[in-house]
Amino acid sequence: MIRFEHVSKTYPNGTVALSDVGFSVAAGTIHAICGENGAGKSTLMKILSGLELPSAGSISINGEPVRPDSPRAAAALGIGMVHQHFSLIGSLTVTENILLGQEPRRGPFVDRAKARARVLDLAARYSLDVDPDAKLATLSVAAQQKVEILKALSRDTRILILDEPTAVLSPPETEELFRRLVALRESGLTILFISHKLKEVRALAQQVTTLRAGRVSGDAPMSAISDDEIARLVMGEAGTSAIVRPEPQSAEARITVRGLTLRARDANDRLDAIDLAIRPGEILGIAGVDGSGQRGLVKVLTGACQPDAGMIAWDGKSVAGANTGALRRRGLAHLPADRFRDGGSRRLTLTENALAGAHRNYRFGPLLKPRAMIETTRGIIDRFAVRCPGPLAPLGALSGGNAQKIIAAREFGSNPRFLIVDQPTRGIDVAAANFIQDQIVALARSGCAVLLLSADLDELLRLSTRIVVLYAGRIVASLPNDPELTPARLGPFMLGLEVAA
Amino acid sequence: MIDLLGLVPAILRVSTPLILAGLGVHVSSRAGVLNIGIEGMMLAGALAGVVISALTQNAWLGLVAALLAGAVLAALLSVAIHLLRADLVLSGIALNMAALAGTTLALFALTGDKGISSSLPSLTLPMVRLPLIDDIPILGPLLSGHNVLTYAGLLAVPLVAILVNRTPLGLAMRAVGENPEAAAATGVPVLRVQVTALLISGLFAGAAGAFLSMGYVSWFSQNMTAGRGFIALAADVMGFGYAWGTMAAALLLGTTEAITLSLQGFGVPSELLQAIPYLVPVLAMVIHARRRKRREAH
Numbered sequence: 001m002i003r004f005e006h007v008s009k010t011y012p013n014g015t016v017a018l019s020d021v022g023f024s025v026a027a028g029t030i031h032a033i034c035g036e037n038g039a040g041k042s043t044l045m046k047i048l049s050g051l052e053l054p055s056a057g058s059i060s061i062n063g064e065p066v067r068p069d070s071p072r073a074a075a076a077l078g079i080g081m082v083h084q085h086f087s088l089i090g091s092l093t094v095t096e097n098i099l100l101g102q103e104p105r106r107g108p109f110v111d112r113a114k115a116r117a118r119v120l121d122l123a124a125r126y127s128l129d130v131d132p133d134a135k136l137a138t139l140s141v142a143a144q145q146k147v148e149i150l151k152a153l154s155r156d157t158r159i160l161i162l163d164e165p166t167a168v169l170s171p172p173e174t175e176e177l178f179r180r181l182v183a184l185r186e187s188g189l190t191i192l193f194i195s196h197k198l199k200e201v202r203a204l205a206q207q208v209t210t211l212r213a214g215r216v217s218g219d220a221p222m223s224a225i226s227d228d229e230i231a232r233l234v235m236g237e238a239g240t241s242a243i244v245r246p247e248p249q250s251a252e253a254r255i256t257v258r259g260l261t262l263r264a265r266d267a268n269d270r271l272d273a274i275d276l277a278i279r280p281g282e283i284l285g286i287a288g289v290d291g292s293g294q295r296g297l298v299k300v301l302t303g304a305c306q307p308d309a310g311m312i313a314w315d316g317k318s319v320a321g322a323n324t325g326a327l328r329r330r331g332l333a334h335l336p337a338d339r340f341r342d343g344g345s346r347r348l349t350l351t352e353n354a355l356a357g358a359h360r361n362y363r364f365g366p367l368l369k370p371r372a373m374i375e376t377t378r379g380i381i382d383r384f385a386v387r388c389p390g391p392l393a394p395l396g397a398l399s400g401g402n403a404q405k406i407i408a409a410r411e412f413g414s415n416p417r418f419l420i421v422d423q424p425t426r427g428i429d430v431a432a433a434n435f436i437q438d439q440i441v442a443l444a445r446s447g448c449a450v451l452l453l454s455a456d457l458d459e460l461l462r463l464s465t466r467i468v469v470l471y472a473g474r475i476v477a478s479l480p481n482d483p484e485l486t487p488a489r490l491g492p493f494m495l496g497l498e499v500a501a
Numbered sequence: 502m503i504d505l506l507g508l509v510p511a512i513l514r515v516s517t518p519l520i521l522a523g524l525g526v527h528v529s530s531r532a533g534v535l536n537i538g539i540e541g542m543m544l545a546g547a548l549a550g551v552v553i554s555a556l557t558q559n560a561w562l563g564l565v566a567a568l569l570a571g572a573v574l575a576a577l578l579s580v581a582i583h584l585l586r587a588d589l590v591l592s593g594i595a596l597n598m599a600a601l602a603g604t605t606l607a608l609f610a611l612t613g614d615k616g617i618s619s620s621l622p623s624l625t626l627p628m629v630r631l632p633l634i635d636d637i638p639i640l641g642p643l644l645s646g647h648n649v650l651t652y653a654g655l656l657a658v659p660l661v662a663i664l665v666n667r668t669p670l671g672l673a674m675r676a677v678g679e680n681p682e683a684a685a686a687t688g689v690p691v692l693r694v695q696v697t698a699l700l701i702s703g704l705f706a707g708a709a710g711a712f713l714s715m716g717y718v719s720w721f722s723q724n725m726t727a728g729r730g731f732i733a734l735a736a737d738v739m740g741f742g743y744a745w746g747t748m749a750a751a752l753l754l755g756t757t758e759a760i761t762l763s764l765q766g767f768g769v770p771s772e773l774l775q776a777i778p779y780l781v782p783v784l785a786m787v788i789h790a791r792r793r794k795r796r797e798a799h
Binding site for chain 2: 070071072075081083086087088089090091092096103108109112
């Protein structure tokens with residue numbers, strides 16, 4: 001149905017994102033596209049959805065050559081895209097978001113009744129239930145994704161592109177999404193599914209195309225290819241490394257939390273009498289569906305806000321009232337969940353991002369020593385294998401995985417005594433994820449106390465010494481991470497069906 | 502001490518340019534363009550109205566010229582920020598300075614006087630007696646007999662609210678103002694929406710300028726806007742992003758100014774009184790910030 005032929009994309013700055021990409025997608029299938037961050041998956045989909053033009057090559061749909069030069073033109077061809085970072089607007093209602101740019105009119109006005117009916121009709125047709133009148137910002141991430149999917153389906157869509165759709169979802173939400181996608185395929189839609197989670201590709205796709213460094217490295221029906229082969233095609237020679245769960249190095253807790261309570265309107269911030277102890281050398285994993293209080297826990301532990309009740313102690317001494325700066329001087333490091341909003345600045349250079357905070361070590365009187373800073377950053381780029389144009393490129397020019405490496409290098413390099421890592425590998429490729437996980441384990445082994453929050457249960461089970469499950473701001477289970485602990489065992493706790501406190 | 506009822510006409514007179522300019526700021530802000538140049542657009546409108554009404558001896562043509570002058574400067578600002586990619590704040594400030602100097606130069610070239618245009622035989626826009634309401638005792642004289650632009654400004658509030666909330670353009674404006682990348686990905690023509698909003702903003706600025714030079718007086722003087730454009734910017738912020746809120750804020754600011762004017766006869770030092778219109782926005786922002794803080798905490 002869709003055919004890519006010799007598609008290449010070279011950016012004005014000389015970066016080659018795609019070279020000579022060619023493959024076909026059969027109608028009515030789910031076709032997975034796998035590759036590392038920076039392999040060119042997103043660029044290819046941007047070309048198909050009209051956000052970017054190819055430098056060379058051609059695309060045809062049903063034999064007709066097409067060249068969408070705007071999202072509108074792509075929509076007219078029946079192509080709809082679900083972006084990884086949603087293209088939704090928080091203050092608008094669900095209906096307004098879905099029909100933005102194609103709203104039904106009555107004279108000079110938006111016909112609200114008709115718009116609402118159209119959204120309900122659309123939701124019923126694809127059995128994606130949404131509240132048409134809800135303000136978008138009040139919805140959970142999973143519900144927002146439904147809105148994004150409905151928006152992509154709202155214009156007679158025949159081809160649906162999903163870019164890393166599960167990166168923001170919890171396991172039950174992911175299962176739900178997969179059921180919907182299978183139903184959509186059965187209704188005749190062609191789905192392009194971008195992912196680097198092999199399990200998901202295996203569960204959904206009929207065909208897989210792998211990209212590496214802008215080229216097609218493999219293209220095969222799922223039935224004819226093993227997971228190991230896909231992994232090899234995606235990552236080249238490197239394989240997944242097994243990780244041993246680090247052991248605590250002392251019985252004394254470094255971080256103690258007692259009765260921590262945060263009253264907040266947003267469920268994501270709400271905490272209810274949390275007790276935790278993190279010992280040096282151990283990784284404490286926090287599991288829970290999105291919005292169970294993880295954000296509030298991070299806010300309080302990093303000093304971004306003060307709890308309404310309860311206390312936090314470092315080495316047995318209370319740190320009440322300490323702000324982020326004071327905690328960082330004690331040895332706090334924090335790798336935030338949103339790497340571009342809280343982790344770094346897109347507009348600043350890699351050097352500035354990598355050395356922010358440590359920049360005081362590069363002083364020459366009142367001035368900074370730029371050359372020394374650039375040299376250090378070059379070292380980080382080499383050591384962390386960051387794919388980038390150079391140490392003076394803006395952070396925003398990097399793919400998510402490479403940007404995360406730069407921010408991780410900054411946080412891990414500060415010799416932390418307590419490290420909080422929040423979704424450290426969300427939306428980044430396997431190689432970068434393995435690397436960052438190895439670094440986290442290495443820090444724990446060197447005696448750092450680590451708190452790991454992750455929506456990826458495999459990650460939690462691979463790294464954590466113990467796992468605590470949050471549900472509605474409360475601890476519902478605290479389990480040693482032994483071989484008997486499985487996602488299936490954690491699931492009921494995460495959904496609040498079971499409590500073992 | 503103060504006859505508040507008697508102040509109503511003064512309040513409306515002082516508030517009218519703030520309401521008109523405030524709505525102008527509101528429209529462009531919704532689309533994500535803070536119109537810092539509103540002050541300069543008002544000045545240009547004020548002068549254009551005086552000159553054209555004097556030349557044609559038709560007040561309505563003067564008003565049309567004022568609206569156009571505002572829109573032309575808005576188009577100029579749009580060229581600077583959208584085509585030449587200049588900084589919005591710098592361009593706006595440059596526009597204000599250029600408008601102040603340009604109107605003074607034009608005034609001098611036309612009248613030989615750098616201060617005031619009283620030698621030009623310019624006209625004023627008419628007062629409107631509202632039928633029926635005019636006959637109501639007490640209320641009638643308060644509500645009727647104001648300048649046509651005062652009524653236009655009050656009428657424009659619901660119209661702007663409808664434009665922003667109920668029309669496809671308004672929806673596009675809100676989308677563009679909050680998240681231009683997302684709007685573009687949906688196929689909303691971001692540039693066209695912002696230019697349109699800025700032009701509408703310029704028309705409102707022109708009307709506000711015309712009220713200053715053609716509402717109660719029939720002359721233009723150097724820098725006659727005297728910072729009202731900036732107070733209109735404050736009115737928009739204080740209005741929480743709603744047209745009605747902008748109007749309420751403009752009326753509040755206008756009321757304090759009117760009270761200040763009327764208190765000057767009571768022996769209170771006028772320097773202190775003149776500070777009031779600047780203190781009120783500060784106070785309003787403090788209240789606003791505290792309310793928002795409280796709301797975010799819970």
